Amino acid sequence: MNNIYIIGVGLIGGSLALDIKELNKNAVIYGVDKNEKHLEEAIELGVIDKKSSIEDLKNADLVVVSIPVDATVQELNNILDAISDATLVIDVGSTKEDICKIVENHPRRRNFLATHPIAGTEFSGPSAAIHGLYKGKTNIICEVEDTAFKLQEKALDLFRDLGMRIRYMKPKAHDKHIAYVSHLSHISSFMLGKTVIEKEKNERDIFDMAGSGFESTVRLAKSSPEMWTPIFKQNKTNVIKTLEEYINNLSQFKELMERDDFESIHNEMKDTNHIKQILKGIN
């Protein structure tokens, strides 16, 4: 795969471009982005080689769709219309159900592979692209059986070369579980940041008191609203359910405090310390 088209040259698409270029010196990376500044920046940073547009996708061996998930739903059929029969199209969005649904009847459905690489940082745009972002990370692939075998093979070769672990899931299960381990974390972090910032309005010195614990817990509140709003919208039902469970657990904790039941509070924390073993599994 030498002609690589990255639609959306931000953190995810840009990092993929950097690694593909390193794996294959003959690859030419074309960038497509509605943000002209991002394209210029991506060329300057060496993230892409050339600017391009959707009209040129006939030339593509691989198209990576790395734009916000609402834009993916809007553009994916147009992208499939524009490619050649031999082109592999992958998306890398954080939701899978709506994206898989929108292309289910497209004549070139077999050119498409739905993926979700569990990788990223809280930063965005071409300058956030980094080498080796995907090494050792999980890539969730949905509806693999709906992709042409030869194109599956090409995609899996690429993911293996990037150092990724593969997990196969149904789109519905993906969206349900990712709401817990990713989408809810972002909301808990944003709302923690909001709660503390609201306080800070009157109390300027408060952040002098913040340490690395606070920093770690609110890190995701730096994330891009342009990317995350459509994710919450597409995964609305699942995200609301996780929020309800989270709010219930917080309210229960507050009630235990109000009742001075600090033995139960101790036990809640002790039980949740089990997260240590779970996180060891992630690393």
Add this chain to the structure above:
Amino acid sequence: MNNIYIIGVGLIGGSLALDIKELNKNAVIYGVDKNEKHLEEAIELGVIDKKSSIEDLKNADLVVVSIPVDATVQELNNILDAISDATLVIDVGSTKEDICKIVENHPRRRNFLATHPIAGTEFSGPSAAIHGLYKGKTNIICEVEDTAFKLQEKALDLFRDLGMRIRYMKPKAHDKHIAYVSHLSHISSFMLGKTVIEKEKNERDIFDMAGSGFESTVRLAKSSPEMWTPIFKQNKTNVIKTLEEYINNLSQFKELMERDDFESIHNEMKDTNHIKQILKGIN
């Protein structure tokens, strides 16, 4: 200050011991701990030189009280009873109001300095002690005027040598603000961990989907319940208030989602991105 007594040889006291030993090769570090295993471990690791007991504090130039805040409230007067007139006693607890209150009428109140170094990790025990933990970190000092001038001076020399920045606060203000930037983060993290673990009971594969964002947000859920239960208990009123505000913000976010008001959700996140600038100030 050559004879240093560390009461509670865990992460905070142990790290302080390591740095003091490095700053002053003549220092002898005595460890006092109700946990005999921790004392043995601390000697093996070179965190302390010798085991000791509260009865020997007459010999001390400096006593560091680094035990859970309920134990500090219980023991601090006994510790002040046991020292000599020239001994400096500092505590390093995450609450300050109850601790300052318990010693206010002690005849040796002027031997005591109330501090809260904003430093730590999610780990605990002597093996968690690390060199340089305090470098560049903030140390909050309360009621400085109630400590004898010569002992203030000794303490400030030590904190300067450790590389710490000093902030002076009243105990009441400390406990109110620290509830936002530290105590609430711990609860949000514990309850996030709980919500996801509850889900996981039936769905074993869910943690394969977790990435660094989840890891960062639940990191504090690894913290010690033995240390944190008494903190929440002592700072109950302030912590409940922060929890109420946090739960309100989460509920409001959920209602915006239910109403499909994703424009407001976008704006909430955009506003909270301001945390980027704030966190730059922390580093």
